[in-house]
Every structure is written in structure tokens, then in C-alpha cells.
Amino acid sequence: MRLRYRLGVLRNLDPTFYCDPTVFRSERERIFWQTWQLLGPASQVAAPGDYVATEIAGAKVVAIRADDGELRAFRNVCVHRGARLFEEGSGHCSAIRCPYHNWVYGLDGTLKRTPWFGEDPDFDMADWPLQQISVEEWRGLLFVAIHPVEPLLANLGDTVTVLADEPIETFQLYRTEHLVFDANWKIYMDNFIEGYHIPGIHPSFYAAIDFEKFETVAMNNVIKMTAPPKDDLFYRGTWLTTWPNWTLSLFDGGMNTSRINPIDEGRTELLYHYYFADLSDATREVRDRTVDGSISVVREDFGICEITHQNYASGGYRSGPLSPRHETGVAWFQQKLAAILT
Ligand code: FES
Numbered sequence: 496m497r498l499r500y501r502l503g504v505l506r507n508l509d510p511t512f513y514c515d516p517t518v519f520r521s522e523r524e525r526i527f528w529q530t531w532q533l534l535g536p537a538s539q540v541a542a543p544g545d546y547v548a549t550e551i552a553g554a555k556v557v558a559i560r561a562d563d564g565e566l567r568a569f570r571n572v573c574v575h576r577g578a579r580l581f582e583e584g585s586g587h588c589s590a591i592r593c594p595y596h597n598w599v600y601g602l603d604g605t606l607k608r609t610p611w612f613g614e615d616p617d618f619d620m621a622d623w624p625l626q627q628i629s630v631e632e633w634r635g636l637l638f639v640a641i642h643p644v645e646p647l648l649a650n651l652g653d654t655v656t657v658l659a660d661e662p663i664e665t666f667q668l669y670r671t672e673h674l675v676f677d678a679n680w681k682i683y684m685d686n687f688i689e690g691y692h693i694p695g696i697h698p699s700f701y702a703a704i705d706f707e708k709f710e711t712v713a714m715n716n717v718i719k720m721t722a723p724p725k726d727d728l729f730y731r732g733t734w735l736t737t738w739p740n741w742t743l744s745l746f747d748g749g750m751n752t753s754r755i756n757p758i759d760e761g762r763t764e765l766l767y768h769y770y771f772a773d774l775s776d777a778t779r780e781v782r783d784r785t786v787d788g789s790i791s792v793v794r795e796d797f798g799i800c801e802i803t804h805q806n807y808a809s810g811g812y813r814s815g816p817l818s819p820r821h822e823t824g825v826a827w828f829q830q831k832l833a834a835i836l837t
């Protein structure tokens with residue numbers, strides 16, 4: 496399985512990459528658990544005891560603000576017999592209590608109490624802290640990494656420069672959305688990083704941009720797509736996708752981010768956060784129209800991604816040619832994947 500060029504034509508990735516559970520297991524370890532994963536706004540963990548729990552390709556993790564003000568992140572897994580400590584989502588707690596046998600950890604991950612455990616001279620609570628993982632904040636966004644192979648800024652690459660003049664840290668969280676569909680995560684990524692499908696799949700979106708001027712540029716670890724919006728479009732006309740799996744789209748006075756998280760090789764979830772500078776009642780209607788408009792464009796992609804996945808899985812598809820005009824982002828993403836997986 497490899498990215499193939501034949502007679503100079505750039506080809507789509509071999510379909511077996513998308514449907515094979517063995518490939519998915521490699522991706523979890525070599526891509527999702529080694530890169531920085533966006534957990535949304537850092538405001539979710541502003542005060543001691545605030546936490547956000549999520550999954551990264553099946554690995555349960557939690558980021559939490561400790562009593563000393565330090566941000567920490569752990570496997571969301573009890574060291575006793577492996578129960579989940581926090582349900583997925585954000586919230587606040589004064590200590591970390593496992594629901595299974597009531598072991599209690601401090602916000603710094605140290606084991607504090609093991610009720611009804613009994614006496615064992617060889618057991619020392621100091622030997623059993625939660626498994627720590629890496630956590631960072633960048634410009635109001637919260638990231639964690641399980642086994643990072645590079646620092647956050649290196650992973651962000653040119654995302655840093657592209658967003659340098661955008662006041663993203665002034666935006667406040669307005670809404671979250673959780674969407675699930677039945678296709679491999681890479682089929683959704685391939686789709687998100689090309690504008691080629693906009694006339695076919697998003698007719699209203701197509702009518703709202705100058706499609707002839709649609710541009711896709713693959714930079715260092717980020718793909719930037721731009722198109723001049725016409726008058727009534729909520730998007731500002733810049734869409735970013737940062738390696739390996741998160742997106743940022745700009746609105747007037749706001750943005751959304753999404754993390755594309757695989758549940759398994761045939762099922763994917765999207766975790767969307769919508770942010771705006773102004774959360775006043777006066778602008779609520781505009782905000783809701785923006786969020787609803789954006790979500791409906793996102794949903795329009797699910798059907799085509801699901802059917803494409805079915806065709807890849809059926810064996811009825813051989814990798815086709817990629818457009819040099821519109822699918823350079825797809826080629827960039829697939830080359831990066833193939834280099835890691837093969
Ligand atoms: S698994 Fe957590 S206390 Fe037993």
C-alpha cells in the first residue's frame with residue numbers, strides 16, 4: 496500500500512488504507528497518540544478543579560487545573576482496575592474520585608485515599624499516581640498529547656504565522672456540537688481539504704463564494720484554503736486544517752474549530768467549538784445563524800463520505816487521479832500519512 500504516481504499523474508491513496516483495522520491500529524499509535532490534539536478552549540480549565548475529558552482515537556484522557564494553578568493532563572483511567580474516572584465532557588470537581596471502588600486522587604494526580612482496601616505492607620499510595628500526559632495552552636486553545644514526538648509549536652507549524660494577526664484568544668466559547676458519521680476519518684479529512692466538491696455537494700455555499708478564485712495551499716503542517724466570499728456568507732473565506740486532524744474556520748468576529756476523531760476505522764466523530772468575540776444578546780441571532788449555517792454545510796458532507804467509504808470497502812474502487820488545481824491539499828495529507836504508515 497503506497498501513494499502511487501503513474502505517468503506523472505498524482506493518485507489518490509490506496510482504498511485499503513481506509514478500511515483495514517490494522518491500518519487503524521497503526522494510526523492510533525503513530526498519528527493520534529503522538530501528535531497534539533485540540534481539546535477546545537482553554538477557558539474550560541480556567542479555575543482549579545475545572546476539567547475536560549475526551550477520547551483520542553479510543554484513549555480516554557482528561558485535562559484538569561490543579562490546586563496550585565498548574566494545568567495537568569492524565570489518562571482518564573484509574574490505576575486500580577482501570578475504570579474511567581470522568582465521563583466525557585467538561586465540569587468542575589474538588590478531587591478525582593473513581594466511581595468503581597471510590598479511590599480518590601488529588602487534582603495533581605496523586606493517590607490520596609483507598610477506602611476499604613485493607614492492609615498490605617508493600618502497598619504505598621505514593622507509588623500509584625495517575626498516568627500523566629502532556630498538556631499545553633496556545634492562544635486560548637487547549638491541547639494534549641499522549642506520547643508527543645515534537646513540541647506543540649512544531650506540530651502547529653505555519654498555523655502560528657497564518658493566525659498571527661487574528662485575535663483568536665479574545666473569542667469566547669458560544670456553542671459546542673458533537674456529530675458522528677459512518678466513514679473512515681481520512682475520507683472526511685480528504686474531503687475537508689479540497690474545495691473541488693463544493694459545486695456538487697454544497698450548492699448554497701458554492702453560490703456564496705467566488706469559486707473560480709478558490710485556492711488551496713499546503714504549508715508546513717497546515718493546509719490553507721481561501722475563497723472570496725460574496726455578501727451574505729457567514730464564513731470569512733479562510734479555512735485551515737492543521738496536521739493531523741483539526742480545523743479552524745474564520746467568521747466575522749469569531750471562528751469555529753473542529754477535531755476529527757476516529758471511533759474505529761469506519762466511524763468518526765467531529766467535536767466542534769464555536770467562538771465569538773461578542774456574546775451579547777444583541778448579536779445572538781447572527782451567532783445562531785452562523786452556527787446553524789456552518790453545521791448544515793458540515794452535515795452535507797456526511798452522505799458522500801459514507802458512500803465513498805462503502806465503495807472503498809467493497810473493493811470496487813482503484814485509486815483515481817487527483818486534481819492539480821484543487822486536490823494538492825489531499826496529496827499533501829496523503830503523502831504525510833503514507834510516510835508514517837508505510
Ligand atoms: S478501578 Fe478505580 S477504584 Fe477500582
Ligand SMILES: [Fe+2]
Pocket residue numbers: 686687692696697792795796
Ligand atoms: Fe464539504
